Amino acid sequence: MAKSRRDNNGNDASPKAKISRENISQALSLFKYLKPYRIKFVWALLFIALSAFTTSLFPLFLGKMIDAAVPGTTIPVAGNTGGLGLDLKNIHWSVNTTLLFIFLQLGAQTIFSFMRVYLLTEIGEKGLARMRQDVYSKLLSMPMSFYAEKRVGELSNRISSDLSQIQDAISFTFAEFLRAVFTLIIGLFFIFWVSTKLALIMLAVVPVVAVLAVVFGSRIRKMSGKAQDQLAESGTIVQETFQGIAIVKAFTNEYYEIARYAKSIYAVVQTAITNARYRGAFIAFMIFSVFGGIAFVMWNGINMVQAGELKIGLLVMFVIFSVLVGTTFAGFADMFSQLQKTLGATQSIREILRSDGEPVALNDIMVEPAFTLHGNVTFDHIAFSYPSRKDVQVLKDISLTANNGEQIALVGPSGAGKSTITSLLLRFYKPDSGTIFFDGKPAAAFPLSQLRKQMALVPQDIILFGGTIKENIAYGKPGATDAEIIAAAEKANAHLFISSFPEKYDTVVGEHGMKLSGGQRQRVAIARAILKNPSILILDEATSSLDSESEQLVQEALENLMKGRTSFVIAHRLSTIRNADKIMVIDKGVIAESGTHNELMNRNGLYRRLNEMQFDISELT
């Protein structure tokens, strides 16, 4: 597969794929999304054919009109009678009759064109909606390793542009292609029907020009692709700058950013000017060859008219048909590149649809009694390395037991593997060796969604969704009542600050919860977890980014949350986990020490050292 040149710069163009029989037949497998609309599809095909046919009648009538008006053209010319049983070439209609025919033809054509556009758009939109939904469901059920390997923003851009490309193909390119084929066939038929001799002369000129135009044109397209790349690049600069505007201003680097932007803009100008030479030459060439070609054919035709071989109206008909055929032919180049892009687009969409997601439930499920957790967790000799970095063994040999209701603290230097342990607990990944047991049963005995339904995670960086506070809390239990939400907020020490907002629970939190402070966001997340009422709770450095005042409030909220559940607490500030039932000191993928705070302080080990280090720092600040 040929990778698109714009792939790496965040530009959204779909990559092109080779047009091969295999690629096409695989792409056609996506037609199953159009299946419910197949009857409408057949109608659309019919309307495309009809509209192409009626379009071609226009030059015919126009020619006839001229013949009706120009005197002395009623002399019959030699000609075949066509398939209609009447000699269409020599038939004489009055000017008014031809006008009537033209309006009849135009009337029919408007209906056909309207129907074709309407039907194909409907089919494209509806079919694509289903495809989008499937792709989205599939993506959501992908394992975490999938997301670790791909940049999510890029991925979602890619997918939305690929889907648009496919939709365009269904609603537009496909129709254009068929129309072009029909027009070409009908146009060529009429051209030969008017005059075989003139048709052959014309065909000696047109393909030469067309091929040159295609070659020249594709070169220019490639070059304007480069300009677009550069433009996208400068767009990225703008985006980055505004995202980090606080940093730009704080460092007084406005001038630096302006210079960076100017540099990239002038690169675009440079490319565009180079392109302009080629484009100018191309347009000049096209004007010369198209009009030159028409003049040449006309000259030949006029000679034939003077020799009495052709009527003037037929000649006009012929020229219009030739232009129609010529432009249609030139349009194929663009369609060809559209087809390649569409094939590329279907390739990545099919890849996603084909891949195996996690076996998660894609409907709203209840915890089944058989799978209800009591909160006993055992890690039995767990070893693990991330699929994307197989050579680094993150966890070497981890064994631990957490009993129902216990608080287990995981501490240790950053990068030791603490978060990784919680990821395994949530079954984001499977351990390479060893087994995780829940209530004595291996994790594999539980359906994935049943397990996750009974755990809650409060991470360090809380991401709130862009709705109201109420919606964000209710995320822990979709369909929760207002009373439940308020009760959860109260336990999370969040009710007071929420009530102080003018719109209370209906306050919109803004993108990523930007309108709330860190501590407030944390407490919304805790309320969410309380509402979920999990048996197992995971707090991953939930208080480490807070100031001491909100830490106090959050700590209280966390104590409320941990009551009666098994909790895994990763803490940066060791003062917050002093009362934990067990403290596990993780270092380089193994448990270096474990015990209660007092036990560990009495040993001259890593825990005590870490404590002493933090003590020094907190004394200073």
Ligand SMILES: Nc1ncnc2c1ncn2[C@@H]1O[C@H](COP(=O)(O)OP(=O)(O)O)[C@@H](O)[C@H]1O
């Ligand atoms: N998704 C990932 N893919 C590959 N390596 C990872 C991934 N996440 C974490 N790591 C690596 O695993 C090690 C342990 O990370 P982590 O469990 O997050 O440590 P911490 O104890 O600070 O929570 C680190 O060396 C980190 O670079």
Ligand SMILES: [Mg+2]
């Ligand atoms: Mg971590």
